[in-house]
Structure formats: structure tokens, C-alpha cells
Amino acid sequence: MSFAVPTSLSPSRVDAFTSCPMAFRFASIEKLPEPPSPHATKGSLVHRALELLFTHPADERVGEVVEWSFRRAVDEYAVDPEFVLLGLDAAAAQAFVDDAWTLVQAYLRMEDPTRVRDIGLELRLEAQVGDLTLRGIIDRLELGPEGELIVTDYKTGRSPSLAYEQRRLGGVHFYSFLCESVLGQRPAAIRLMYLRSGETITAVPSEQSVRFITTRTTAVWKAVEKACTTGDFRPRQGPLCSSCAFQTWCPAFGGDPERARVEAPEAFGRLAAA
């Protein structure tokens, strides 16, 4: 069975394919629905609160404006299917909101938003590599002390282990490639702010690291094309399996991937209708 080859890739999709080609097939090639996850939804809510905070002039990003930004993000998410479909009861919903607020407060301990010279929020950038379109969304683009470009990415999950860090930074250099292609200037630094641990990992992109992105992405792209042509998307078992929405149809767990196309929308559609 062959599949249509997608025409664009984002850093998270590159990571998804390298983590497990079978899960990539379900999510990105067949585009099967997935139930929302509390972690991802909480991350989206915190990103939205910080985005709203940064829509205010720098000197106003304190006190009540922080609370207003957070409240507004919570109100938006209260009616968003990504949150509603989590099906949280009142106590769990309150714990969810409390934890999201904890992350916003943790952010405020990491930097002073009144001193940030932001020039772009939730910036959608895309660039061509051959026939392939690379797409990414930058949480925040700002100017450093010397007017240099700095990319900041908020992370609401745990900070990575050393082994995992390199792959995360691969995604980061992806953004520097996009910046250089679209804005004509390579960022001087890319900062990953891990709100949960309070750690910031800073990467300094170089010509070599940006070249590595085009080489790596082209290699992943060739592998995606081959898998689409042959239909051979292999399952790769690992830590992601425990939270994988497609385990029922995964051959590594005795499932039949051909049934997912019919059964996943039924299973997760029922969830949406509940």
C-alpha cells in the first residue's frame, strides 16, 4: 500500500518520524484524529497566556496585566475542544488551571518581561529546500543588547536528558535555518526556556549547524518519501508508546494498522460526541 507524499515538514514532524515511523504514518500521513493530552493542552494555554502578555507594551507586563493575560487564556480554553474533550471534572479542571498558573509564575522568575525587546510573537515562517516546504512557528523573536536576533521557545514539559538534548537542539537549529532563509539574518542565539525546572538552554547557531539542518531534513524527507512509496512505516517502540493514541492498531502491540483508518475516527469521534 502506498501513500501520497506530504509536501511540507515542521521540526516536530521530523522528530515524530525519527521517533516512530508508524506513529508518523497514523498522525501525519493518514491524519487520524487523536484525543487531546492534558500536557499538550496545558502547554498551549501557557503559550497563549505569555503571547497575550507580550501584546502589551513592555513596561505594562507586570501584576494585573499578567493576571489578565492568564485569565483571558483560561477563558479562551474553557470553550476550546482541546480542553473540553479532556473531560476534566471541576476539581481536576481547577488543578489543571492552578498548575498552568504555576508555570506562568515560574516564567516570571526566569526573566523580566518588561526588559524583553520582542519583534515577533508566534511567528509562522516557511522556507523551501528543493521541492519540500519547511514550516515552523517561533514563540518569540526579539532583539538582543546589540540588536542581534534571538529566538525564544517556551517549554512546559520536563527539561531533556543530555542524550535527548541534542535532538531538541536539532529542532532549535531548524528555527535558525528558517530565520536565516526568511529574514536574511541568522539568530545570534536560540533559547529554550524550561518553565517547569527553571532551566534555560541556549544554543548558538553556526553555519555548520544550519547546514546540518538541511542535510538532516533532506535525509528524513527521503526516508518519508520511501516509506510513502513502499508503505513500509516501521513501529519503533520506546518511551512514547505508553502515551501513544494509536497503540491499539500498532503491529508492535499485535494491532492491525489497516483498521485504524476506520476505527480511530470512530473511537475518538465517540469521545468528541460524549
Ligand code: SF4
Ligand atoms: S505504540 Fe509505540 S511503536 Fe506503536 S505506533 Fe505508537 S509509538 Fe510507535
